[in-house]
Amino acid sequence: MGLEVYFKFILSFALILIAARIGGEIAERYLKQPPVLGELVAGIIISPFALGGLIFGGDPIILNFATVHGGFGLDEFHAMEIISQIAVVTLLFVAGVETDVRAFLRYGWTGAGVAVGGVILPFALGYLIIWALYSEIGMTGFLFMGAVLTATSIGVTVRILMDMRRLQTKEGITILVGAVIDDIIGIVILSVVISTAQTGELDIGHAFQIGAIGLVAWFALLIVGVRFNKYISMIFLNPFKRSGTMPIVAIIIGFLIAYLVTLAELHPVVGAYVAGLMFAATREREEILHGIRPIMLFLAPFFFCYLGMQVDLSFFVSAPIIAIIAVILIVLATLGKIIGCYIPARLVGRFSHTSSLMVGVGMVPRGEVGLIIAGAGLLALGEPFRDLFAAAVLVSIATTLITPVMLKPLFRRAPAAGPEPESSLREDQESGII
Amino acid sequence: MGLEVYFKFILSFALILIAARIGGEIAERYLKQPPVLGELVAGIIISPFALGGLIFGGDPIILNFATVHGGFGLDEFHAMEIISQIAVVTLLFVAGVETDVRAFLRYGWTGAGVAVGGVILPFALGYLIIWALYSEIGMTGFLFMGAVLTATSIGVTVRILMDMRRLQTKEGITILVGAVIDDIIGIVILSVVISTAQTGELDIGHAFQIGAIGLVAWFALLIVGVRFNKYISMIFLNPFKRSGTMPIVAIIIGFLIAYLVTLAELHPVVGAYVAGLMFAATREREEILHGIRPIMLFLAPFFFCYLGMQVDLSFFVSAPIIAIIAVILIVLATLGKIIGCYIPARLVGRFSHTSSLMVGVGMVPRGEVGLIIAGAGLLALGEPFRDLFAAAVLVSIATTLITPVMLKPLFRRAPAAGPEPESSLREDQESGII
Numbered sequence: 001m002g003l004e005v006y007f008k009f010i011l012s013f014a015l016i017l018i019a020a021r022i023g024g025e026i027a028e029r030y031l032k033q034p035p036v037l038g039e040l041v042a043g044i045i046i047s048p049f050a051l052g053g054l055i056f057g058g059d060p061i062i063l064n065f066a067t068v069h070g071g072f073g074l075d076e077f078h079a080m081e082i083i084s085q086i087a088v089v090t091l092l093f094v095a096g097v098e099t100d101v102r103a104f105l106r107y108g109w110t111g112a113g114v115a116v117g118g119v120i121l122p123f124a125l126g127y128l129i130i131w132a133l134y135s136e137i138g139m140t141g142f143l144f145m146g147a148v149l150t151a152t153s154i155g156v157t158v159r160i161l162m163d164m165r166r167l168q169t170k171e172g173i174t175i176l177v178g179a180v181i182d183d184i185i186g187i188v189i190l191s192v193v194i195s196t197a198q199t200g201e202l203d204i205g206h207a208f209q210i211g212a213i214g215l216v217a218w219f220a221l222l223i224v225g226v227r228f229n230k231y232i233s234m235i236f237l238n239p240f241k242r243s244g245t246m247p248i249v250a251i252i253i254g255f256l257i258a259y260l261v262t263l264a265e266l267h268p269v270v271g272a273y274v275a276g277l278m279f280a281a282t283r284e285r286e287e288i289l290h291g292i293r294p295i296m297l298f299l300a301p302f303f304f305c306y307l308g309m310q311v312d313l314s315f316f317v318s319a320p321i322i323a324i325i326a327v328i329l330i331v332l333a334t335l336g337k338i339i340g341c342y343i344p345a346r347l348v349g350r351f352s353h354t355s356s357l358m359v360g361v362g363m364v365p366r367g368e369v370g371l372i373i374a375g376a377g378l379l380a381l382g383e384p385f386r387d388l389f390a391a392a393v394l395v396s397i398a399t400t401l402i403t404p405v406m407l408k409p410l411f412r413r414a415p416a417a418g419p420e421p422e423s424s425l426r427e428d429q430e431s432g433i434i
Numbered sequence: 435m436g437l438e439v440y441f442k443f444i445l446s447f448a449l450i451l452i453a454a455r456i457g458g459e460i461a462e463r464y465l466k467q468p469p470v471l472g473e474l475v476a477g478i479i480i481s482p483f484a485l486g487g488l489i490f491g492g493d494p495i496i497l498n499f500a501t502v503h504g505g506f507g508l509d510e511f512h513a514m515e516i517i518s519q520i521a522v523v524t525l526l527f528v529a530g531v532e533t534d535v536r537a538f539l540r541y542g543w544t545g546a547g548v549a550v551g552g553v554i555l556p557f558a559l560g561y562l563i564i565w566a567l568y569s570e571i572g573m574t575g576f577l578f579m580g581a582v583l584t585a586t587s588i589g590v591t592v593r594i595l596m597d598m599r600r601l602q603t604k605e606g607i608t609i610l611v612g613a614v615i616d617d618i619i620g621i622v623i624l625s626v627v628i629s630t631a632q633t634g635e636l637d638i639g640h641a642f643q644i645g646a647i648g649l650v651a652w653f654a655l656l657i658v659g660v661r662f663n664k665y666i667s668m669i670f671l672n673p674f675k676r677s678g679t680m681p682i683v684a685i686i687i688g689f690l691i692a693y694l695v696t697l698a699e700l701h702p703v704v705g706a707y708v709a710g711l712m713f714a715a716t717r718e719r720e721e722i723l724h725g726i727r728p729i730m731l732f733l734a735p736f737f738f739c740y741l742g743m744q745v746d747l748s749f750f751v752s753a754p755i756i757a758i759i760a761v762i763l764i765v766l767a768t769l770g771k772i773i774g775c776y777i778p779a780r781l782v783g784r785f786s787h788t789s790s791l792m793v794g795v796g797m798v799p800r801g802e803v804g805l806i807i808a809g810a811g812l813l814a815l816g817e818p819f820r821d822l823f824a825a826a827v828l829v830s831i832a833t834t835l836i837t838p839v840m841l842k843p844l845f846r847r848a849p850a851a852g853p854e855p856e857s858s859l860r861e862d863q864e865s866g867i868i
Binding site: 004007011013014015017024028029082086239240248249259268291295 | 438440441442443444445447448449451452455458459462463469513515516517519520523673674676677678679681682683685686689690692693696702725726727728729731732
């Protein structure tokens, strides 16, 4: 009946969620780490390159073997990827609704500074190290690896902050503002790099045009949400209160906006987050969260486990030189981001040493954004870039895995961090600082 | 970057859910009908054969044009179909958890009788009318159309009962038991028909073997759930209470069982429903429902709207003879099911006239099951079957659309239905009948 393929997808879906939950539970209970770490590692373990390949090796559907192999197939279509997209859009929408909008605006400049600092230093380090160690790839290659190192994964960052219950702290909000603006800067860099790869010339003008459109689109949505939230309630939410589907309508609008921002070349997660912010300012906020958080709890682990499934660790055993370059890149990616974000947090935001460090560490994960840029590089440069692509994948995963491990002691240290005693926004508000 | 295709899927997903919500709201508020009716009609309206084709005609992704065209493409892969499958599995799992297990067992024999009666009469009518009006298709064709008429869509039936808040009545439970057993009988018939089409001979033995395995698998799961629910709680639920993911673990197990029953050739929705029943007997029932109902509210409309999107009404304008056959089939499908189920409900269950009528009407919708059987027929018989396939599609949709319209006055009449005054199970229990 041709339906077996869908049944196998149901199995894949169940297996991925089961692995994610077991991984999450182990991380939380025994390693005292955020569940997202366990979900990522579970993904690496069940990937077609590891356990999944051993058990279901011959099957092109279960655990998505056929489509994961080879350059992460960004040039072909993955059915599992759409579920992953739905999951991450849901996650970012929930994060948006959970955000304190006034605090978001308050830390706007600090976040912008953090984003800029967190782009400049890693980009320079990435460009220079590839120029020094792998010069045969040429300038476009240097540019792509620089771009990989500038990325920040909003999805991973949000999830770690959620797991640690730090989304609502001033550090958490600064990280989020930074990650959103980082995405816009990332688009500008990527479009410059791609057009350079295609034409051999730099077209800064066009890139800045894209960046400006993205920034305006994003800012316009934010202002509409903050200023006109009464009308949002009146037009979009009130009519659906009687049938009890109001929270569902809110998240559907989130999906629509997630798509609409892609027309301004932004990533859908940026749209989902801003859409969430629009509803965060409404009176219906709590009711919306109540109705959509279970959807996020159900789907989000899929995204992270699927992210882990795209990693082939065995590659680095067979190519030790790339592994060494990858390790150097990981160190630079981590230090570059921490230092690049620490300085603006300290200078623009006047954050304490510990708070600035938290912001820097929170911006470290490259996650899926790093993978996307690396995939674009592979598409543009082809075979010569394949080794660097593998290294870039390792950078994305390693920075994602180490971030929660580094953040945890910092958050534990935070309450006793000297002259700025409380790092929680609520406590700042109570003491009248804000 | 090759990501546009995923962005378009986000748009498709959002548009389908928006259309479904608007349709559902109109049905509920202005037509006083269950939302599922509006979701189905919304699907027909935005389908590639109607509005969707006009607006996004050239796009192979948005609203899933490329994959919907041509024989509903059961022989190819639909990315949207996996979301639809996830949605319907979620719906049936929630329905299972919501079911009163003891009542389910109490109405087991009545439900079995209803299923058998609801298969025999429609099958005979379908076979005979095609033999009389469309004899050129041959015996395999008569058998397929008979099979189409025996189907009952558990998904549609559950949703209508949920929308009308009648899932927990004795009529609701009898309908559900009937629909589940109907699915098992349907497998037997379908495998007989398909093997007849392939070999030209009837292989009743093999078919009954399949049926027996299905019945045993399903019954074993049910008994495990009823007898050993303490162990289910202890092993599968308790460990995940601390992290707050217990309801998520329950629904993941539902997905796993939904797949496992397909190994016994049952439809995944049957597995999802029985998995839900397993958890319905646990102490954690309310907490599970609280955590998974929002997921169902989010996804279920997708399934129904997508179902509607597979209908091409224009076909019947261009082929009036098929339209006439379809109308006759719709009348026979409706009357056959109502009468075929009414008699066992009255005789085996000793239900009142109105209650028996409710059970009969509740079994009428063919929904996706009818489409699946018709698709299998098209696969087996090819082009000669195409006209009857179109008629079968209309039967599936029409029986689905008219059911809520017929049920509504019955349910309104129910409380004053003579000697058996209350049709609600709770009221039966209070008055000491059960």
